[in-house]
Amino acid sequence: MMRCRFLLCCLLIFSLTVGCTGFMKKGASEKETSGKSAVANHPLTGEPLEQTDPGPVFMVMVNNHPDARPQTGLDQADMVVEALTEGEITRFAAFYYGHQQGIVGPVRSIRPYYLDLREGPQAVVGHAGGSPQALKRMDEQNIPSLDGIHEAGAYFQRKDFRKPPHNLYTDLSQLRQGVIQEGIDAKKRVNSPYVFDSETPKSGEKLAFHIRIAYHRLYEVGYQYNQANGSYIRYTQGEKQLDGKTKHPLSMKNVLVIRTSHRVIDSSGRREIDLTGSGKGMLFRDGKAISIQWENRNGWIVPVRDGEIAPFHPGKTWIHVIPENGNLAYGKG
Template sequence: MPLVAIAASALLLSGCDAASVDLVVGTPTPTSTPRPAGPEAPIAIAFAPLRGTPAEADALRHPSIAVKIDNHWDARPQIALNRADIVFEELVEGGLTRYLAVWHSDVPDVVGPVRSVRPMDPDIAGPFGGVIAYSGGQQYFVDLMHATPLVNLVGDEDDGTLFERADDRPGPHDLVLAAAAAIARNAGLPPPPVQFAYGTADPLAAPALSAVPTSRIELVFSESSHPSWEWDPMTYAWLRSQDGLPDLEASGDRVRATNVVTLRVAVEWPYEEVPLTVLAGAGEAWVSVGGRTAHGTWSKADAGSPVELTADDGSRLRLAPGSTWVELVPNEGSASFAP
């Protein structure tokens, strides 16, 4: 195994929180001609702030882009969900759910379908900084998003250079975004800050966490929305289902995640039929990684702060390096974890 890979793996297994390290790599080259000894140029290795995985530092020097993604059945299959670093699922009107997906370490050329913003989205997207993209929305909700420090890309206001209608999708579930171009246009913005703590590939192994074996996660957002996740040890990933069927993205691959974080949240109704997920304060939480689930609490100090996860023993709940889905399950719903 190359020295770079060995060193990077060792850093991940140590649970190191350092933003980056320099690894000095020297590879002998057989030759009959004597060469003067000298130091090799260091290779800068950083860790993706939204995945905890090693990456080239230069590849991470750009902002993240959060995009409001449709989850109506006519919007499926969505584009490039498996390339997102973090995906939030939230309750919207009619008992349906929508996603707020965040890409940074791997930004696709195109993502979608893109839909309108909701009142809780500023609290979800705010801690990432960078760019937020959505199709539009009620003016009050759009104003709330414009009040954040994020750069707003709004489909209703686009000149046709970033958003377009896909001919092979039914309207209004046909709006797609040129995500890589959107990042290039805003390349001067800083990268996102770290949102979660990362540990080893099996961060729930410590006996003090009392993690229980989990083969399936069943979630109920409403009578019409009840996604589930199955643990697949062959791919070391959680595989998603919706409406009792495997959930596929446009590539044909099953939607998957390394970590599933389930938060119980209050839902209020100050906007008539539009629900408001209250993502501030604290509540019950579960972290599911590697076929296990640990119980704890979540807390979020204010709109600009990330969600913090604390185990029942008071320690910090860590995720495995990789992609994460955050399920914002209403207190009126349910979450169950089958062994």
């Protein structure tokens, strides 16, 4: 009997020792890993973001008049939103996060609905003036911005190879400097609702190796899917769109097309475009077309499918805002 009690005591001591040893080992492991700097994911692309000081998100208004092409810096943008302005010409809201430098332009003016796009990332706006409604809103809401034709002209330059107003450029390093020197209170850490998944969507989706988006009979955008690298190559008016400086073709992993209401509001042809509600859309990724609903969630344009956020492929995204009856075509050929 005494021998049994002795063995039970030994087993109990052994168990406690192993348990404590395991706990201490786990604690040491946590301490060791806690000292390592984790690599965060980029809120706009889902790719690794290794900058220790990414700075704020910048939303730069980029001109798309025929005399402004080819633009510079769009190939570096993490996300671009394209929407109509006056007439039948679109304008780009190019978003940059974590970029230390890089020429961007030509820079153009802002409209109120573009300001709706900056709400989510709380972006600093780089622009060249704006409509009266947009400038009033920026002043009333104290929206952080750098205006290249007014008080922040020092951070922009006119280039002599183009005629005004299509020759105003900036550099991301200058915008970062402007935020510091002008004492702009800018949000530096950004969280987005976007979901990213590199897995190819289920086979039931329709193939989309080419995409055609007609904003107007005189302005058409197209994409061709490159199966070798899983990217969409952009075409404007039937020609492959290249960056003005690097000569690299504009390519992205995701093309999101959303439909929403458009309304002309004045004699100058300015528009009111609803980017705060929801509607129908189509997400193109991995050579496939995915029918979605879009929603504005806390200032972010988000694709939704079956009640869940539809994932982007990690990488750059181009968002097209078209009228509810806008012309969109796609297919395999």
